[in-house]
Amino acid sequence: MSVTQIPAAPAVPMAPMPSAAKLFWRGFAENRGAVVGLAVMVVLVLLAIFADVVAPHSPIEQFREHFLTPPSWQAGGSPAFLLGTDDVGRDILARLIYGARLSLVIGLSVVVLSLGVGTVLGLCAAFAGGTVDIAIMRFMDILLVFPSLLLAIVIVAILGPSLSNAMIAVAVVTLPNYTRLVRASALSELSRDYVTATRSAGAGTLRLMFSTVLPNCTAPLIVQASLGFSSAILDAAALGFLGLGAQPPTPEWGTMLAGALQYYQRAWWVLAFPGISILVTVLAFNLFGDGLRDALDPKLKR
Amino acid sequence: MLRFLLRRVVLIVPTFIGVTLLSFALIHLVPGDPIEVRFGERGISPDRLALLRHEAGLDRPLWEQFLSYEKQVATGNLGTSSVTRESVWSEFTTLFPATVELSVCAILFAIAVGLPLGVIAAVRRGTAFDYGLMGLSVTGASMPIFWWGLMMILVFSVSLGWTPVSGRISDQFYVEPWSGFLLVDAWFSDDKGAVRSALSHLILPTIVLGTIPLATIARMTRSSMLEVLGEDYIRTARAKGLTGIRVVVVHALRNALIPVVTVIGLQVGTLLGGAILTETIFSWPGIGHWLIESIQRRDYPVLQGGTLLVASLVMLVNLGVDLTYGFLNPRIRR
Numbered sequence: 001m002s003v004t005q006i007p008a009a010p011a012v013p014m015a016p017m018p019s020a021a022k023l024f025w026r027g028f029a030e031n032r033g034a035v036v037g038l039a040v041m042v043v044l045v046l047l048a049i050f051a052d053v054v055a056p057h058s059p060i061e062q063f064r065e066h067f068l069t070p071p072s073w074q075a076g077g078s079p080a081f082l083l084g085t086d087d088v089g090r091d092i093l094a095r096l097i098y099g100a101r102l103s104l105v106i107g108l109s110v111v112v113l114s115l116g117v118g119t120v121l122g123l124c125a126a127f128a129g130g131t132v133d134i135a136i137m138r139f140m141d142i143l144l145v146f147p148s149l150l151l152a153i154v155i156v157a158i159l160g161p162s163l164s165n166a167m168i169a170v171a172v173v174t175l176p177n178y179t180r181l182v183r184a185s186a187l188s189e190l191s192r193d194y195v196t197a198t199r200s201a202g203a204g205t206l207r208l209m210f211s212t213v214l215p216n217c218t219a220p221l222i223v224q225a226s227l228g229f230s231s232a233i234l235d236a237a238a239l240g241f242l243g244l245g246a247q248p249p250t251p252e253w254g255t256m257l258a259g260a261l262q263y264y265q266r267a268w269w270v271l272a273f274p275g276i277s278i279l280v281t282v283l284a285f286n287l288f289g290d291g292l293r294d295a296l297d298p299k300l301k302r
Numbered sequence: 303m304l305r306f307l308l309r310r311v312v313l314i315v316p317t318f319i320g321v322t323l324l325s326f327a328l329i330h331l332v333p334g335d336p337i338e339v340r341f342g343e344r345g346i347s348p349d350r351l352a353l354l355r356h357e358a359g360l361d362r363p364l365w366e367q368f369l370s371y372e373k374q375v376a377t378g379n380l381g382t383s384s385v386t387r388e389s390v391w392s393e394f395t396t397l398f399p400a401t402v403e404l405s406v407c408a409i410l411f412a413i414a415v416g417l418p419l420g421v422i423a424a425v426r427r428g429t430a431f432d433y434g435l436m437g438l439s440v441t442g443a444s445m446p447i448f449w450w451g452l453m454m455i456l457v458f459s460v461s462l463g464w465t466p467v468s469g470r471i472s473d474q475f476y477v478e479p480w481s482g483f484l485l486v487d488a489w490f491s492d493d494k495g496a497v498r499s500a501l502s503h504l505i506l507p508t509i510v511l512g513t514i515p516l517a518t519i520a521r522m523t524r525s526s527m528l529e530v531l532g533e534d535y536i537r538t539a540r541a542k543g544l545t546g547i548r549v550v551v552v553h554a555l556r557n558a559l560i561p562v563v564t565v566i567g568l569q570v571g572t573l574l575g576g577a578i579l580t581e582t583i584f585s586w587p588g589i590g591h592w593l594i595e596s597i598q599r600r601d602y603p604v605l606q607g608g609t610l611l612v613a614s615l616v617m618l619v620n621l622g623v624d625l626t627y628g629f630l631n632p633r634i635r636r
Contacts, residue, residue, distance in 0.1 A: 142320035145613045147575030158331045265460045275449030282444040
């Protein structure tokens, strides 16, 4: 048992070094789930951009002869309404397509907002240290004590129910993740020689923060942001479902589910499709985020 | 060990004060004067409003109000509901067992299913079972549980008629409340029908609330098992000729469990957040349902007190997890 095998040195291929982007893509494409996630994301983005062209109807137009029409393949369905209509005769497919636009806007705004504020706070905590550091991180600890949905609900209760307030609430709730991440990676970078070198060359604090240290902290941030996208969409939909997010007749998926509550027991399609849309979108971003993490950080790979 | 323990306990004091500061801010940030809101559309004369504001201390400086709020919280006075006029604390303690009952069932379900699945996936790494389970696990973690619950009701309650749609127990049963945990109370009331009814009401909410913890536990168990299975002592155990099952269950699982236990402990926040949605869907009379109702009725004292209690609870459980972890793993006692 005590015989140790000395591993043979791996043969070094003499081919030219592949570019960083190529290396990244090779690692990423190994993960089939991540590629599927990326494909779904591309489709969603295209649907969102071209909603006006793709959607068969307007999302708020009410067809008075078609209340609760089942999907077209079911008895009583109409080919004009592929996924059926809701209780006031609006085309569900059209609402879902416009809902994709909303969901992506929600995800993007929330991530930009909490990533931006979180980065600044995290960098300040890491650079200032002392009291500033303690104050910022204690505040983040306090935010983390609340179950995220409950904190979002309380914030919306203060600001009033609307889509933009729901987005602010979700951004505040996810803020600690980014702040902690930026602070931790900035602290580990600060002890490196290149930072000392730049500092002794006379770079100011702001320059050190944003153009020396921050670019070296981006890998974990990108992963967190793509995972944050999915939780933002999920939380905003939950708020919409509770009546605290987007208000009717906005075709937001969670709000559509809330509207379906009274008659979903006799019209399964008003319930099934918005939920599947949320699930597929959130799943796509999660798969993509997992793939990014594996590709960017080989240490975590298993 | 004692120093570690004391340090952790002392550290939660500022966090707790911060939490009370946020819940204090809540009442002052919501739109409308609390006294005016109480009188609603009937209105109130300006003189009387000023008098009542003075009595409630609302005309004093904010820091004084905060100090008296702290004093109230310290003595366990969390205010009274502006709708039912009952103390927030007594409403909370009446409803809390329902939430605990549901959450305990959900986490037991998640452990009972997630742990063995994670272990099997790790042992059969790279097989179709492993890939299938990991696919399901990321799907479960992405699940909008409010939709998931409604779909379950649609399939199992409405179409198949297997389980009741909502509530904790059917109307025809009356169980003397003793512990507040309906399952326990029904068990001791010797009414077989009541136990069955309570159980059948629990099944769907348990599955719905347990879905995300289940996905997390399965994933965590798998990756923790994979790590342990690669260790030298596992190879030694195998070399000694022990059977596969014995190596996995006795040698590997024991060590793989440490991070899993932490993850289970940290699910408390997820459970309480999920309870808000699950209880709303199934009309489950617990604190999640209560908090959502408080928003709809603009009952801000309830929202304030309830939020404070929930946050304190999460804080205490996290502390407990932290201490247990320090106990299990001496390396982190710094």
